[in-house]
Amino acid sequence: MNAPPPPAPTPAPLPQETTPAAPASQPSTDPQAGATQPGTTTTAPSAPVEAPLTDEQIVAVLDAANKKEIDEAQLAQTKAKHKDVKAYARVIAQHHTEAKAKQAKLIKKLGITAADSDKSKQLADETQQAVEQLKALQGADFDQQFVALMVKDHQTTLDLLDKRVLPNAKNADLKTMVEKELRPTIEKHLKDAEALAQKLASAGTAGTGATTGATGAGAQGGATGVGSGATGAGAQGSTTGAQRAAGAQSGNQAGQTGVTAGSPGGQGGVQPPAATPAAGAGAGTKGASPGTK
Structure with a gap:
């Protein structure tokens, strides 16, 4: 007998694949992402810090601010x-x-020489631009623009005094002049400019209302003229006819003719006033004539 074939060898088990662990998330700094990814920290850019003004620079700034108001005014x-x-x-x-002039006298006494800064140069440029813009305006447009500019200028100057001049002024006399004399004057100018701007705005609104009212009155007057032209002609013709007993029927017909003829008189109410009486009177006379017969 033949021996049975030996069993096939069992294949060795394959090693199991291991999945590599995902790396820990890192903060994203990709500018293309468009949004901040988790774990990132963003800081808003801060406004550049303006360098403190020296007394010499303060003098130049104040001088430029005064000149701006003088040129515009x-x-x-x-x-x-x-x-x-x-x-x-x-x-x-x-x-x-x-x-x-008072500032010039003070700095001469104190021995301070004005020195330009970015702020004083900026004020000089703004003065030139504002004056050129005002020169191009006329009438009410000029008034409104000038007053609006006064509001803006004086508010800007107050902020400048409070934030950059008074905190940085070293000379006591200079600081006192700004705090006790210049600042109250600027504040008063600002309030007066705001009140004037409101007055101009109210005057403009009232002017618009008056124009609208006049237009309405004219339309009403025109309508009244139309009615008067027709009624006057018809009434005159009818009254004349009624006074003639023998020609009552003819008078009524004449009155009707007067009403019809009065229509041009009504249109005359829209035309110059002289046309209305003429049309009405003519129609009335025509209406009376048949009554006489």
């Missing part, structure tokens, strides 16, 4: 239309001219 004295705007401009020019 002098232009307004010649171009402003509203009397209150002219009066305000005169006060501004006077006060800032006095402040400029």
